[in-house]
Amino acid sequence: MRNRLGASGEFDVLPTVGSKEMVALLPTLLEAKRILIPKVAYPTYLVSAIFGRAEVIEVDLDPGNWPKDVDLVWINNPSNPTGRVHTQAELNAVIKWSRTHKVVIASDECYLPFPDSDESESILKRAAGENVGFLALHSLSKRSNLAGYRAAFVAGDTQLVKRLLEIRKHLGMMMPLPVQRAMTVALQDESHVERQADIYRNRRRILVPALISLGFRVEYSQAGLYIWCTRNQSDWETVAWFANRGILVTPGSFYGSAGSEFVRIALTATDSQIAEVAQRISA
Numbered sequence: 001m002r003n004r005l006g007a008s009g010e011f012d013v014l015p016t017v018g019s020k021e022m023v024a025l026l027p028t029l030l031e032a033k034r035i036l037i038p039k040v041a042y043p044t045y046l047v048s049a050i051f052g053r054a055e056v057i058e059v060d061l062d063p064g065n066w067p068k069d070v071d072l073v074w075i076n077n078p079s080n081p082t083g084r085v086h087t088q089a090e091l092n093a094v095i096k097w098s099r100t101h102k103v104v105i106a107s108d109e110c111y112l113p114f115p116d117s118d119e120s121e122s123i124l125k126r127a128a129g130e131n132v133g134f135l136a137l138h139s140l141s142k143r144s145n146l147a148g149y150r151a152a153f154v155a156g157d158t159q160l161v162k163r164l165l166e167i168r169k170h171l172g173m174m175m176p177l178p179v180q181r182a183m184t185v186a187l188q189d190e191s192h193v194e195r196q197a198d199i200y201r202n203r204r205r206i207l208v209p210a211l212i213s214l215g216f217r218v219e220y221s222q223a224g225l226y227i228w229c230t231r232n233q234s235d236w237e238t239v240a241w242f243a244n245r246g247i248l249v250t251p252g253s254f255y256g257s258a259g260s261e262f263v264r265i266a267l268t269a270t271d272s273q274i275a276e277v278a279q280r281i282s283a
């Protein structure tokens with residue numbers, strides 16, 4: 001956290017069974033009853049609130065529009081599905097809002113290792129050593145392609161991490177020691193992450209121009225594993241258009257009704273498949 005992500009001051013780190021475990025359990029573990037989630041978001045933020053019997057309010061990025069009487073806010077930087085990166089000013093505003101209203105911010109940063117046109121920062125860097133109220137979630141599923149290991153961690157506010165540790169161990173959420181060891185090895189190496197980031201960047205460079213030349217508008221898509229695009233028609237019509245060419249994309253409405261005219265294209269197929277996709281849609 002200190003070397004790669006610029007965290008400073010006092011913070012603690014807790015390994016988690018994938019970042020999904022922490023996303024899914026956090027509202028329950030913190031007994032959060034009103035939760036803010038992004039309007040277009042990874043579906044588990046909503047599921048975890050339902051699981052924790054909490055009320056969910058969908059919000060945009062600007063804390064100026066957020067209700068204050070809430071217990072937990074999720075931000076996802078860079079975002080799945082949009083690939084949107086929070087600017088420094090946007091992160092600063094979130095931090096200021098959290099300190100003013102004393103609300104915990106959980107920043108899901110599992111796509112942070114894959115910047116493209118814009119580089120994002122961890123909330124723990126912008127917090128500049130004052131980490132109270134902040135948790136950052138990281139995952140080796142994306143960073144090191146270790147999804148099957150279920151290897152992730154949460155870092156931040158020492159009191160919050162202590163509380164999570166106390167409760168999680170009674171739920172049996174310990175990470176097996178061999179996985180912790182593998183994680184330590186993977187986290188010591190940055191070269192494989194840079195190689196992987198290059199791979200996604202190249203795939204994006206092949207697909208984005210092909211999509212634009214066909215009349216798609218690509219929004220955000222500044223980082224992470226996805227292209228978020230629209231032809232101003234229903235997501236399912238666009239899904240069908242791709243499916244007719246043998247290409248599987250995800251309808252944007254999976255991520256909230258605000259995504260209903262978008263599709264998410266994953267850059268996780270092989271290089272040759274991505275090249276083939278560019279050819280098929282241009283043909």
Ligand SMILES: Cc1ncc(COP(=O)(O)O)c(C=O)c1O
Binds near residue numbers: 023152
């Ligand atoms: C935004 C986001 N957070 C968390 C996860 C969970 O990943 P994992 O449990 O493999 O760390 C995903 C997986 O796709 C994701 O997109």
